[in-house]
Amino acid sequence: MLSISLYAKVPGSVVNATTNGDYYDEEKENNDSISAANSTPNIITSERVMIGRFTSTSDNYDYYKVYISSNNSIYIQLSGIPGGCDYDLYLYDQNGSLISSSLNSADVGEWIETSINTSGYYYICVKRYSGYSNFYYRLYTEVNGVKFNQSFYIKNVNSDNWMYWLGRDHTNSVSGLVFLSFGAAVKINNDYGIRDLGGNYANMSRVKTAVEKFIQGYNDNPKHTADIRLIVAINNRPPQNYKLPDNNDEYFKHGAYFKNMINSISPSGHVKEINGGIDAELDWNTPTLTKAWVDGFSKTGNFKWLYNFGDHAGRTDDFSGETDPSFNNNWRASDVYYISYGNTASLCTPEIYSQGCAQEWVYQKKWSLLHGYGQYYEGLLSTNGFDGYYRNQESYSAFYNFLQQQGYGEALENRTWIALTWPAQP
Amino acid sequence: MKHKQYLLLFVIFMVVFLISSVVLGKNEPFRKCNELIHLEKIREAYEKKGQKVPEDILKKIEFAIEYSKISTKDVERCEQEIKEKEAMMAKEPKDEKGNPILLHPWGDFVPNPFEEPTPHPKEDVGIFKDKEAAMTYFPPHSVEIETYNFVTVAVTPYDTFISGNKKCDENTGVIYHIGMRRGGELIEELSEYPEKGQIVFESLKNDNGIVIFSYGNGQKGYFDVKKNLAIFEEYHTP
Numbered sequence: 334m335l336s337i338s339l340y341a342k343v344p345g346s347v348v349n350a351t352t353n354g355d356y357y358d359e360e361k362e363n364n365d366s367i368s369a370a371n372s373t374p375n376i377i378t379s380e381r382v383m384i385g386r387f388t389s390t391s392d393n394y395d396y397y398k399v400y401i402s403s404n405n406s407i408y409i410q411l412s413g414i415p416g417g418c419d420y421d422l423y424l425y426d427q428n429g430s431l432i433s434s435s436l437n438s439a440d441v442g443e444w445i446e447t448s449i450n451t452s453g454y455y456y457i458c459v460k461r462y463s464g465y466s467n468f469y470y471r472l473y474t475e476v477n478g479v480k481f482n483q484s485f486y487i488k489n490v491n492s493d494n495w496m497y498w499l500g501r502d503h504t505n506s507v508s509g510l511v512f513l514s515f516g517a518a519v520k521i522n523n524d525y526g527i528r529d530l531g532g533n534y535a536n537m538s539r540v541k542t543a544v545e546k547f548i549q550g551y552n553d554n555p556k557h558t559a560d561i562r563l564i565v566a567i568n569n570r571p572p573q574n575y576k577l578p579d580n581n582d583e584y585f586k587h588g589a590y591f592k593n594m595i596n597s598i599s600p601s602g603h604v605k606e607i608n609g610g611i612d613a614e615l616d617w618n619t620p621t622l623t624k625a626w627v628d629g630f631s632k633t634g635n636f637k638w639l640y641n642f643g644d645h646a647g648r649t650d651d652f653s654g655e656t657d658p659s660f661n662n663n664w665r666a667s668d669v670y671y672i673s674y675g676n677t678a679s680l681c682t683p684e685i686y687s688q689g690c691a692q693e694w695v696y697q698k699k700w701s702l703l704h705g706y707g708q709y710y711e712g713l714l715s716t717n718g719f720d721g722y723y724r725n726q727e728s729y730s731a732f733y734n735f736l737q738q739q740g741y742g743e744a745l746e747n748r749t750w751i752a753l754t755w756p757a758q759p
Numbered sequence: 760m761k762h763k764q765y766l767l768l769f770v771i772f773m774v775v776f777l778i779s780s781v782v783l784g785k786n787e788p789f790r791k792c793n794e795l796i797h798l799e800k801i802r803e804a805y806e807k808k809g810q811k812v813p814e815d816i817l818k819k820i821e822f823a824i825e826y827s828k829i830s831t832k833d834v835e836r837c838e839q840e841i842k843e844k845e846a847m848m849a850k851e852p853k854d855e856k857g858n859p860i861l862l863h864p865w866g867d868f869v870p871n872p873f874e875e876p877t878p879h880p881k882e883d884v885g886i887f888k889d890k891e892a893a894m895t896y897f898p899p900h901s902v903e904i905e906t907y908n909f910v911t912v913a914v915t916p917y918d919t920f921i922s923g924n925k926k927c928d929e930n931t932g933v934i935y936h937i938g939m940r941r942g943g944e945l946i947e948e949l950s951e952y953p954e955k956g957q958i959v960f961e962s963l964k965n966d967n968g969i970v971i972f973s974y975g976n977g978q979k980g981y982f983d984v985k986k987n988l989a990i991f992e993e994y995h996t997p
Contacts, residue, residue, distance in 0.1 A: 438858040462856075486898060491879060494870045494943025517895065530896060531937045531945065532881060532919040549866035555848060555859055560837075562793070573892035573912065574883040600833045602840050602865060606792070612898060636826040638794060677818045680794065707816040709801055711794070720905045746797070753897065753947075 360385035370396035405477040414440040418464030484512035488531030500550025537594040552602035566610030570617035581625035588629025613643035620668035631678035645693035653699035686722035712747025719752035795823035876939040880916035924957035932958040
């Protein structure tokens with residue numbers, strides 16, 4: 334069996350993987366000084382994930398080399414610091430002069446963002462301040478790109494600890510939308526709830542508590558100064574057990590209960606807004622049932638936005654001139670429009686994992702506008718290289734450029750990414 | 760007569776007061792939410808071009824105004840909370856790196872390393888020989904994962920296993936494992952088993968502590984949940 338341990342936090346996560354799909358590189362020892370940072374793979378290209386570890390007190394530094402041309406910026410994020418350890422992050426120029434540092438305490442994560450005025454090689458240093466472990470940290474570097482916030486699939490909904498750490502260790506301080514995707518809609522003993530991505534079941538009351546623990550954790554990290562807008566979400570895929578009965582009434586009611594649950598959560602501190610979301614994927618469910626859930630959400634209670642962050646599976650050609658083109662699973666352009674924009678509460682941050690995704694959503698916009706509707710995007714959702722798909726910058730470029738190319742350019746201000754923790758994610 | 764005049768004046772005053780209260784109340788300043796700012800830019804772009812603003816956008820702007828009115832109160836409260844917290848944090852003792860030691864966390868919750876894995880062990884324990892069931896654990900894709908062909912699911916009280924093989928090398932089996940442990944720890948493992956072929960879960964044994972599977976050309980093996988180990992030998996009850 335092949336397996337390596339990538340990440341551990343107690344409490345937190347342990348991730349083992351046998352493959353990285355060219356997703357990350359592992360540090361190469363000895364890289365304990367600037368002069369030793371030269372060998373591949375310790376040279377970082379513009380957007381890269383490196384993993385590294387300190388397994389004893391004799392290993393104290395990991396250096397990585399990166400070339401940055403003038404008038405660029407660099408964003409570095411250190412996450413997955415093992416529980417009980419404290420690692421710090423430094424950025425030096427080629428003369429060894431300190432440019433910036435991040436010196437948080439314990440395992441809460443580190444990040445540096447700075448502009449670079451002079452072209453040249455720069456050196457990122459991860460320093461072991463205290464503790465050591467066989468588990469890996471993750472170092473994410475982005476040169477001159479757009480910043481992405483991180484969103485999460487919830488896999489341990491019933492654990493207060495896990496939800497709290499998820500918020501506290503949210504590995505950056507970037508404002509914008511953060512999605513917490515709680516999985517599938519279920520009904521157990523006449524009680525509506527969810528099945529998370531770890532296969533755990535929870536009713537709405539428990540989901541509310543889980544979100545509150547995330548909020549407390551986010552606010553308990555003294556370095557979290559950015560305001561985030563939380564999107565509490567589910568998907569439209571029926572699970573293997575306890576799925577909702579296949580009728581509009583049940584889907585409507587689930588949407589209504591979900592909305593009421595969100596309405597009952599109070600924003601706090603740097604989590605200033607809480608709205609709803611749905612990962613609506615065309616192959617997962619019918620347009621009728623998905624729209625019933627959307628209606629249940631939007632027609633119940635107070636004013637809350639509902640963000641669709643699903644796919645648009647079916648056609649990558651320009652369908653905008655057709656009356657009401659159809660896609661996978663009998664979905665039509667008018668259905669996608671309804672759950673993404675047509676319904677007054679609905680907004681959209683589409684999943685853009687490939688050039689095909691970008692084309693699908695740009696043509697959807699083109700179709701909407703040609704038919705006298707609106708269809709604008711609040712941003713986009715990337716999966717940051719998961720399973721071989723586009724990394725964040727590729728997703729952004731593909732969507733942004735294709736919108737421009739078709740004459741429908743947008744700022745795409747909210748950029749977030751979400752991925753399973755296999756393979757490792759920053 | 761004079762009383763009537765006073766009464767009339769009083770009534771006029773009250774009417775004016777009430778109307779102005781309502782009007783002023785409606786015009787109470789509010790913080791525009793991000794969505795409203797975005798929508799207003801969109802409307803402006805249509806207007807600049809002399810084009811009709813689509814009805815759905817106008818409805819959304821109305822919605823966004825109502826949303827903004829409500830969220831303004833939340834935002835103001837949050838900002839006050841932050842101010843108070845920052846003032847408190849400034850007084851907290853500092854550790855040797857100069858970072859505040861959190862004596863007063865944001866809420867009541869204090870992480871508990873002895874927390875049970877989950878208050879409710881899974882009720883749907885069993886084997887699911889169903890590709891569709893397997894794929895419900897992989898939300899990023901509407902159809903399937905590019906790298907692996909997952910075919911069966913085994914659910915035990917605190918663990919979920921998904922099995923299959925690699926697409927580019929069908930002779931390499933794979934098990935994806937998500938498990939909950941005490942203290943809120945989440946275990947996630949994706950393990951490849953070269954030369955074993957596709958792994959198919961068959962049954963649960965030994966109080967759900969053993970997952971029996973078949974692999975290759977019908978050979979039998981098992982996964983020991985407690986040991987967290989796949990054994991490619993037939994299971995014999997101890």
